[in-house]
Amino acid sequence: MNNETKDLIKQKLDIVDIIGEYITLIPAGSNYKALSPFRNEKTPSFIVSPELQIYKDFGGDKSGDIFQFIMDMEGVSFPEALNILAQKAGISLKSYSKNTEFQVDNKKTLLQILSDSTKIYHAILKHMQYGQRGRDYLNSRGITDELIDLFEIGLAPQSYHTLSKKLSQKYSNTDIESSGMVISSDKNNIYDRFRGRVMIPIQDTLGRIVGFTGRVLPEYEDGKMGKYVNSPQTIVFDKSKILFGLSQAKIAIKSNNRVIIVEGQMDVIMSHKAGVKEVVAVSGTALTEQHITTLLRYTNKFILAFDNDKAGISACLRSAALITKKGGIVKVITINGGKDAADLVRENSDLWINAIEQASDFIEYYINNIVSKIKSEDTPAKNQALQILIAWIQDINDPITKNYYIKRLADLLNMSEKDIYSQLKTKNIQGEVNVKNHNIETPLIKLQKQIIAHLLYKPTNHDILILEQSLFTQPKLRDLFIKLREYCIQNSPQKLSLGECKQFLSEVEYTTLEELLLPILYKIEQLQPSELQTQQTIQENILLLKNQYKSLARKTLLKKLKEAKKVGDNTKIQEILKKYKTFT
Numbered sequence: 001m002n003n004e005t006k007d008l009i010k011q012k013l014d015i016v017d018i019i020g021e022y023i024t025l026i027p028a029g030s031n032y033k034a035l036s037p038f039r040n041e042k043t044p045s046f047i048v049s050p051e052l053q054i055y056k057d058f059g060g061d062k063s064g065d066i067f068q069f070i071m072d073m074e075g076v077s078f079p080e081a082l083n084i085l086a087q088k089a090g091i092s093l094k095s096y097s098k099n100t101e102f103q104v105d106n107k108k109t110l111l112q113i114l115s116d117s118t119k120i121y122h123a124i125l126k127h128m129q130y131g132q133r134g135r136d137y138l139n140s141r142g143i144t145d146e147l148i149d150l151f152e153i154g155l156a157p158q159s160y161h162t163l164s165k166k167l168s169q170k171y172s173n174t175d176i177e178s179s180g181m182v183i184s185s186d187k188n189n190i191y192d193r194f195r196g197r198v199m200i201p202i203q204d205t206l207g208r209i210v211g212f213t214g215r216v217l218p219e220y221e222d223g224k225m226g227k228y229v230n231s232p233q234t235i236v237f238d239k240s241k242i243l244f245g246l247s248q249a250k251i252a253i254k255s256n257n258r259v260i261i262v263e264g265q266m267d268v269i270m271s272h273k274a275g276v277k278e279v280v281a282v283s284g285t286a287l288t289e290q291h292i293t294t295l296l297r298y299t300n301k302f303i304l305a306f307d308n309d310k311a312g313i314s315a316c317l318r319s320a321a322l323i324t325k326k327g328g329i330v331k332v333i334t335i336n337g338g339k340d341a342a343d344l345v346r347e348n349s350d351l352w353i354n355a356i357e358q359a360s361d362f363i364e365y366y367i368n369n370i371v372s373k374i375k376s377e378d379t380p381a382k383n384q385a386l387q388i389l390i391a392w393i394q395d396i397n398d399p400i401t402k403n404y405y406i407k408r409l410a411d412l413l414n415m416s417e418k419d420i421y422s423q424l425k426t427k428n429i430q431g432e433v434n435v436k437n438h439n440i441e442t443p444l445i446k447l448q449k450q451i452i453a454h455l456l457y458k459p460t461n462h463d464i465l466i467l468e469q470s471l472f473t474q475p476k477l478r479d480l481f482i483k484l485r486e487y488c489i490q491n492s493p494q495k496l497s498l499g500e501c502k503q504f505l506s507e508v509e510y511t512t513l514e515e516l517l518l519p520i521l522y523k524i525e526q527l528q529p530s531e532l533q534t535q536q537t538i539q540e541n542i543l544l545l546k547n548q549y550k551s552l553a554r555k556t557l558l559k560k561l562k563e564a565k566k567v568g569d570n571t572k573i574q575e576i577l578k579k580y581k582t583f584t
Contacts, residue, residue, distance in 0.1 A: 005091070006082070010066065012089035015053045018066045022073055037073060038062050040257075040300045052497060074205050075241065075294050083108075084206070106175070110236050113171055113179040114201075114209040120166055121154020121199040131155050134198050137217055142346035147269055150248070151200065156214060158196035180211065180231040194229065196220040200265050202230075202237070202283055203247040205294070211237035213244070213265055213283065228264075230283060240288045243280040243295070244268055250298060252277035258301040260333070260356065261287065261319070263312075267305070267341035274349035276356065279341075287319040292326055303359050305333040305341055313369055317392070320362045324396045329404070332365035333358075363389065363408045386413075387423075394424050444552060447545040448477045452484065452513075454538050459488040459496045463538055471549050476512050483509060550583045557583070 016025060016032055025032040025048060036046040036057050045058040056063040062072050070081035086092070125131040125148065134155035138148060147153075156163065164182045173190050176182050182190040197214030204210050211231030221227065231237050245268040253259045260279045262268060271279040282291060295302070302323050306312040320330040333355050335344065344352040360368070366389060389409065396402040410417045448471070455464045465485055472478035487504055488496065502510050529537065557580045564572040 005086075006067070009082070009085050009089045009091055010053060012091065013066060013085060014050065015055065015066050015069070016048055016050050018085070018088070019048055019055060019069055036060060036062075038297055073297065075297075076206070080107075106178070107235055109171065109175050110179045110234065111208050111210070113167060113176060113181060114211070114236070116167065116170070117163060117179075117181050117212075118152050118154060118199075118201045118209050120163060121156055122148075122152050123154075124157060124162075125153060125155035125198075130157065133217060133219070137198060141266060141270075141342065142273065143266075143269060144273065147273060150272065151269055152209075153269075154199040154201070156192065156194040156197045156199050158220060160191040160195065163192045163194075164190050178234060180234045180237065193231075197229070200244075200269075202242060202244050204236075204242060205246055205250070207247045208236075210234075210242060211283070215266075239283050239285040241290045241294070242283050243291055244283050245280045246294070248272070249278050249280055253295075253298040257299050258303055259295050259299050260303045260305060262305045262341050263307065264340065264342070270342040270345040271352065274345045274352050276353065286315065287322065289322055289326070292323055292328065296326060296328060300328045301331070302328050303331045303333060303356065304362075305335065305355075307338075307340070308334055308336055308369075309338075316362075317366070317388075321392055321395060324362075324392070324401055324405070327396075327401050329401065330362040331359040332362055334360070334365065334369075361405075361408050363405055364412055367412055390420070390423050393420075444545070444548045445474055445477070447541055447548065448472050448474060448481075450541050451538070451545060452477065452481055454534070454541070455481070455484055455488065456496045456501075458534060458538070459484075459493045461535075461538055463535075463542055465489060467542065471545055473549070473552070476509075480505075480509050480512055553583045554580065 019025065019034075023034045023037045023046075025034050026044070028047070032048040032050070033044040034046045034048070035041055035044050038057055039060050046055065047058060048055045054063065054065055055069055062068075064072070066085060067078060067081045070076065070084055071078060074081070074084070076084070125134045135148075138153065143153070164176065167176050167181065168190075173182075173184070173188075177184050177190055181193055183193050184190050194212065194214040196219075197216050200213045200215065201209045202211040202213060211234070213231075214229045216225060216227055216229075230239070233239065244265050249259070249268075256278045258278055260271070260276065262271070262279055262281050265281055265283075268279045268281045271277070280295070282288075292302075304316050304319055306316045306319075316332060320332075323330050335341070335355060341352055341355075344355060393402060393405050393409065396405065406417055406420045409415070410420050451464060451467070454461065458464070465488060467481075467485075469478055469482055469485075472481050483505060484496070484501070487493075487501075493500070501513055505513065557576050561573065561576045561580070564576060
């Protein structure tokens, strides 16, 4: 794709309008602000600039243009984001490279095949005669006609060619097979993958059908085939990313600030019958980090409703560990007697609603279901169970979430929080320190960023323009400073916008500018300092930068001096001492 198409879309669409479809934007001077759609926060730190047509989440790590926002918000690739925005702009996409064009067109074809398959299956289920058995089964599970229509549930007849014949009238066998709806035989013929099954379409977050779950009708159960069969992995269906019901649940999850995760599609569908819509299910796989990342866009409160058996408890522990590691809060619904959400709703909707309201914190659930069931005299087993819980808390990255669970554990065990802290694992501490130190932004780097940000704010400032480029110790910041200074000297702009910088910076340099400096620049603009204040700040930063640079240079030379003395290299020693004097 050439950049003309991308730029044309940007000209047609305003980032304020696009982001405003997802969150409420409030005017803030020449910008707009909002609560971050990617994190939970009380004070707005998400800024949208109409002038620059970019956004920045100052409390997180998200920033970019309208394309990046759609990619971040919807969890789609760039070609998909491009397609979504092109449709909004009323632009026909024709400017792809051959490979990209083929990939996007092929994906579009597969989505059309899946959409047509949904309509065919749904029509069969609604047919007075052919759909009777499917409707009888669904009705026996408590699923109403309204739910059948809402989730577009269908029926695959016990036939090898019902769907394949209809699809072959519009699509090639290769595309139909690529969609996962048919299987190719030895004779290069295709036949229906799903037969004698109630068909439940699976949607992505945009509401597009990407796959199916087929539940075999009771009359065809023979113990040889799976009761539930999912679509195979395709270029549009990835089980590790897709959550069943999320398309229908997004608004409810945001409104109620919680998501309930159940084990099966029927649980989701029946929960809607009970009026509880903030419910999703994984599609034939365990809960993954990608699932959690997707859900954290909408809420950080997770309620797990897994089976209350050994496998369910194990899955609950694993899922809770993944969720809390990413900063989520976990509660657990306890359902006894081998029942699930669908069973409770079918019996009485209030049973499911009450079970949700009585959900307990994960630690309380774990203690009640694991620790309390260990015999009182089995001290080693209890200690082992508690150590698992301590290790689980240790892995939580978010300090607020970690403190929350430490307090809960201390309350439940009647222990002091200090005792809990003392038991937290200390292994790998050195490794963690090394990682943290590696990611820490040194004062020297901070000063370099501050000065570049002030150059954008005051491009004519003489003190910055005459700075030596060697003071910028980080290569990407040094390269950026050289480019910006050269442009300012040649053009003497009164103020340098990021949009203007994009014209003469490389993509890498612009990304550095946008990601590393926009927060600093924004703070400077919001403070609106006077000319005198600005000049004083610049001079102070330059003085500090020079002093810290000298300090770093002296430390480096002293280290080299020590090495030279060790090997007795007198020439090198004299050379280093001469250089050292220049930094005193």
